Amino acid sequence: MAFDxxxxxxxxxxxxxxxxxxxxxxxxxxxxxxxxxxxxxxxFRSAHTLKGSSGLFGLHHLVGFAHxxxxxxxxxxxxxxxxxxxxxxxxxPCADHITRYVEGVAEGRLEPSPGEAAEAEALLVRxxxxxxxxxxxxxxxxxxxxxxxxxxxxxxxxxxxEVPERAGLRAWRLRLRFGSDCLRNGMDPLSxxxxxxxxxxxxxxxxxxxxLPEVSDMDPETSYLAFDAELSTEAPxxxxxxxxxxxxxxxxxxxxxxxxxxxxxxxxxxxxxxxLGDVLQESGAVTPxxxxxxxxxxxxxxxxxxxxxIGQVLIEEGIVPxxxxxxxxxxxRRTADSRSSDTQTIRIDAGRLDxxxxxxxxxxxxxxxxxxxxxxxxxxxxxxRLIDEVRHSALALRMVPIGxxxxxxxxxxxxxxxxxxxxxxxxxxxxxxxxDKALVERISDPLMHLVRNSLDHGxxxxxxxxxxxxxxxxxxxxxxxxxxxNIVIEVSDDGRGLDRDRILAKAVDxxxxxxxxxxxxxxxxxxIFEPGFSTADKISNLSGRGVGMDVVRRNVAALRGSIEVxxxxxxxxxxxxxxPLTLAIIDGFLVGVGGSSFIVPLDRVTECVEFPTxxxxxxxxxxxxxxxxxxxxxxxxxxxxDGVRRQSVVVVEQSGQRTGLVVDALLGEFQxxxxxxxxxFSTLKCVSGSTILGNGDVALxxxxxxxVTEYADLExxxxxxxxxxxxxxxxxxx
Numbered sequence: 001m002a003f004d005x006x007x008x009x010x011x012x013x014x015x016x017x018x019x020x021x022x023x024x025x026x027x028x029x030x031x032x033x034x035x036x037x038x039x040x041x042x043x044f045r046s047a048h049t050l051k052g053s054s055g056l057f058g059l060h061h062l063v064g065f066a067h068x069x070x071x072x073x074x075x076x077x078x079x080x081x082x083x084x085x086x087x088x089x090x091x092x093p094c095a096d097h098i099t100r101y102v103e104g105v106a107e108g109r110l111e112p113s114p115g116e117a118a119e120a121e122a123l124l125v126r127x128x129x130x131x132x133x134x135x136x137x138x139x140x141x142x143x144x145x146x147x148x149x150x151x152x153x154x155x156x157x158x159x160x161x162e163v164p165e166r167a168g169l170r171a172w173r174l175r176l177r178f179g180s181d182c183l184r185n186g187m188d189p190l191s192x193x194x195x196x197x198x199x200x201x202x203x204x205x206x207x208x209x210x211x212l213p214e215v216s217d218m219d220p221e222t223s224y225l226a227f228d229a230e231l232s233t234e235a236p237x238x239x240x241x242x243x244x245x246x247x248x249x250x251x252x253x254x255x256x257x258x259x260x261x262x263x264x265x266x267x268x269x270x271x272x273x274x275x276l277g278d279v280l281q282e283s284g285a286v287t288p289x290x291x292x293x294x295x296x297x298x299x300x301x302x303x304x305x306x307x308x309x310i311g312q313v314l315i316e317e318g319i320v321p322x323x324x325x326x327x328x329x330x331x332x333r334r335t336a337d338s339r340s341s342d343t344q345t346i347r348i349d350a351g352r353l354d355x356x357x358x359x360x361x362x363x364x365x366x367x368x369x370x371x372x373x374x375x376x377x378x379x380x381x382x383x384x385r386l387i388d389e390v391r392h393s394a395l396a397l398r399m400v401p402i403g404x405x406x407x408x409x410x411x412x413x414x415x416x417x418x419x420x421x422x423x424x425x426x427x428x429x430x431x432x433x434x435x436d437k438a439l440v441e442r443i444s445d446p447l448m449h450l451v452r453n454s455l456d457h458g459x460x461x462x463x464x465x466x467x468x469x470x471x472x473x474x475x476x477x478x479x480x481x482x483x484x485x486n487i488v489i490e491v492s493d494d495g496r497g498l499d500r501d502r503i504l505a506k507a508v509d510x511x512x513x514x515x516x517x518x519x520x521x522x523x524x525x526x527x528i529f530e531p532g533f534s535t536a537d538k539i540s541n542l543s544g545r546g547v548g549m550d551v552v553r554r555n556v557a558a559l560r561g562s563i564e565v566x567x568x569x570x571x572x573x574x575x576x577x578x579x580p581l582t583l584a585i586i587d588g589f590l591v592g593v594g595g596s597s598f599i600v601p602l603d604r605v606t607e608c609v610e611f612p613t614x615x616x617x618x619x620x621x622x623x624x625x626x627x628x629x630x631x632x633x634x635x636x637x638x639x640x641x642d643g644v645r646r647q648s649v650v651v652v653e654q655s656g657q658r659t660g661l662v663v664d665a666l667l668g669e670f671q672x673x674x675x676x677x678x679x680x681f682s683t684l685k686c687v688s689g690s691t692i693l694g695n696g697d698v699a700l701x702x703x704x705x706x707x708v709t710e711y712a713d714l715e716x717x718x719x720x721x722x723x724x725x726x727x728x729x730x731x732x733x734x
Contacts, residue, residue, distance in 0.1 A: 403431020
C-alpha cells in the first residue's frame with residue numbers, strides 16, 4: 001500500500017521523537033556507566049538513523065547538526081573521546097535542540113528560525129573542544145565543528161570523504177527496483193542513492209532504463225528507472241535496509257553480500273540453532289524485515305503437500321545467496337515449519353482507536369437494552385460474552401507501559417540536581433505496569449510537580465544530610481503497580497519528611513483549620529494540596545509560591561483518581577496517586593435513590609448491607625463492631641423521599657476509609673460507558689460523568705473520593721459550628 005508525502009513525513013516525525021527519547025535515555029545511562037559499549041552504540045545508531053531519515057526529506061539544517069553529533073559519538077565509539085559529565089552536559093542540550101527542530105517540522109517549518117540557527121552555532125562551539133585534536137586548534141573551535149552543507153554526498157562512484165579500510169568493512173550488491181508511484185508519493189530515488197554514500201563507499205552504480213516508454217507515453221510523475229549498486233561499508237545490513245524504509249512497501253529492494261565466504265565462515269563458527277531464520281539473522285545475512293517478507297511469500301506459495309522451504313524462498317527471491325543458505329541449513333536441527341512466529345507490534349492511529357472504543361460503548365448500551373426483556377436469554381448471554389471480549393481487546397490496545405513516562409524524569413532529576421547542588425539517585429520500578437495511554441499523557445504534569453517538590457523541599461543538601469547522619473546522595477524512587485483495578489504511582493524520597501506541626505500552624509494562620517482542632521496525620525498532610533499553601537521560607541524558580549500541589553490534586557481528581565501522603569519526620573515522604581486503568585468504560589454498581597439512578601464504581605464497593613431501622617435518625621451505624629459513617633444520597637442531592645420502607649447501605653472504601661451510601665434500591669452490576677458532562681457542569685463535585693441506561697434514562701457516575709471528602713468537610717464544619725455554639729452558651733451561663 002502506497003502512502004503520500006504527508007503521511008511519510010508524519011511517520012518520520014513520530015519515529016524521530018522516539019529516537020530522541022532513546023537518545024536522551026542513553027545519554028543519562030551513559031553518564032552512570034561511561035564504559036557501556038552497548039549504550040554507546042545505541043545512541044550512535046539513534047543519531048545516525050535520525051540524520052539519514054532527515055536527509056530523505058531535505059531537512060539540511062537537521063542533517064548538518066545531527067552529522068556533527070554523530071561524528072563526535074563515532075569518536076566516542078572508537079575510544080578516541082572519553083565519556084565525561086562535561087560531555088554529557090553538552091550532548092543533552094544538543095538533543096533538546098534537535099527536538100526543537102523536529103517539532104518545528106511538525107508545525108510545518110522546514111527551515112530553522114533565526115533563533116534556532118543562533119542556538120545551533122552556540123552548541124557547535126561548545127561541542128568543538130571535545131573533538132580529537134581540539135586542544136591543538138583551540139583558536140578555531142567553530143571551524144572544526146562546521147556542519148555538513150548537504151544531506152548527503154553527491155551521486156557518484158566515490159564519496160566526498162574517503163572511508164578508511166578498517167576491520168569489518170564489507171561489500172554489498174544492491175538491486176533497487178523502485179515502485180512506479182515512488183515520485184508521486186514524494187520519494188526521490190536519487191536522494192536515497194546519495195545517502196548511501198554517507199554509509200561508506202559507493203563503488204558502482206548502473207542504471208536500468210529498460211522500463212522507459214516512448215517519449216510520448218512518458219508520465220513525469222512515474223518512476224521508470226531501476227538501479228544496481230555496489231557499496232563498501234562497515235554498517236550492518238539492517239542499517240543499509242533502513243535507508244529504503246519509506247519506499248519498501250511498493251518497491252523491490254535486494255541487498256546481498258559480494259563476498260559469500262565471510263558469512264559462510266561466520267555461520268560455521270556460530271553455535272547450533274534450531275531455526276534457519278535465527279542462524280541467518282544472527283550472522284547478519286538477513287534482516288528481520290527480509291525474513292518477514294520471505295515468510296509472507298512462503299505462506300502465499302504453500303502447496304497442498306506442504307510449505308515451500310524457507311531457504312528456497314530466500315534463494316529464489318534473491319535475498320540470500322545459495323552458499324550462505326547451505327551453510328545455515330547445516331546448523332539447523334529442526335525443519336523450517338517449526339519456526340515460531342515472532343511477536344509483532346504495530347503503531348495504531350489514536351483517532352481510529354478512539355472511534356473503535358466509542359462503537360464498543362454504543363454496543364454496550366444496546367446490550368443493556370436487551371437485558372430489560374425476558375426473551376432471547378441464551379442469545380443475550382452470547383452477546384454479553386462477545387461484548388466483554390471485544391471490550392477487553394479494544395481497551396488492551398490503549399494500554400501502554402508507564403515505564404517510558406517514568407524514565408523521562410531521569411533527565412529532570414539530573415538537571416534539577418545540577419541547579420540545586422544536590423546529589424540524588426533515581427530508582428524506577430514497576431515500569432511494566434500498564435495503563436490507558438490517555439492517562440499516561442495526562443499524568444506527566446502532576447508527576448513533574450511531585451518530583452520537583454521532592455527534589456526541592458524533600459531531599460536535603462549533601463551537607464545537611466551528612467549532619468543528619470545520612471549518605472550525601474539522596475534517594476528518589478518512582479514506583480508503579482496495579483491494585484484492585486487501579487494503578488498506583490508512588491513518588492518516594494528519603495529526605496526530611498513533612499513537618500506536621502509547621503503545616504498545621506500555617507493552616508491555622510490562614511484560617512484553613514480552627515485553632516485547637518484535632519486532626520489526624522493524613523488530614524494534616526492533605527492540607528499541602530490547598531490552593532496557595534506553602535511552608536517554604538523563600539521563593540525559588542522551582543517552588544515556594546504555593547502553586548503546583550493544588551494543581552496536582554485537581555488534575556488527579558479530573559482523572560477520577562485520588563492522592564494521599566505518608567511521611568515520617570526526618571526519614572522521608574511518599575506521595576501516592578491512585579488512578580483507574582482506563583477512562584473509557586468501567587464496571588459499576590447501579591443503585592436507585594428516589595426516582596434517580598446512580599453508578600458507583602465497582603472497585604470502590606466492598607459490600608452491601610441492609611440499613612438498620614433503629615439508625616434512621618443517626619449518621620452512623622454499627623457494622624460488625626465498627627463505627628461506619630454513612631451518607632444519605634437523597635439528602636446530599638436534594639431528592640424527594642418516596643417513603644421507601646427498606647433501604648440499603650453500599651459500603652465503599654477510599655484511601656483506607658470506609659463509608660456507607662444509603663440508597664433505596666440495589667440494581668446490580670452494570671458495565672458503564674462514561675460520557676462527559678460538558679463544560680456547563682465543570683464545577684459539579686462528587687460526580688465524574690454520566691451514562692445512558694438501557695431504557696434511555698441518564699444515570700450519574702459518583703466520584704467516591706470527592707464525595708466522601710466533601711461530606712466529611714460539611715460534617716466537620718457542622719460539628720465545629722455546633723461546638724462553638726455550645727462554648728458560647730456555656731460562657732453565657734457562667
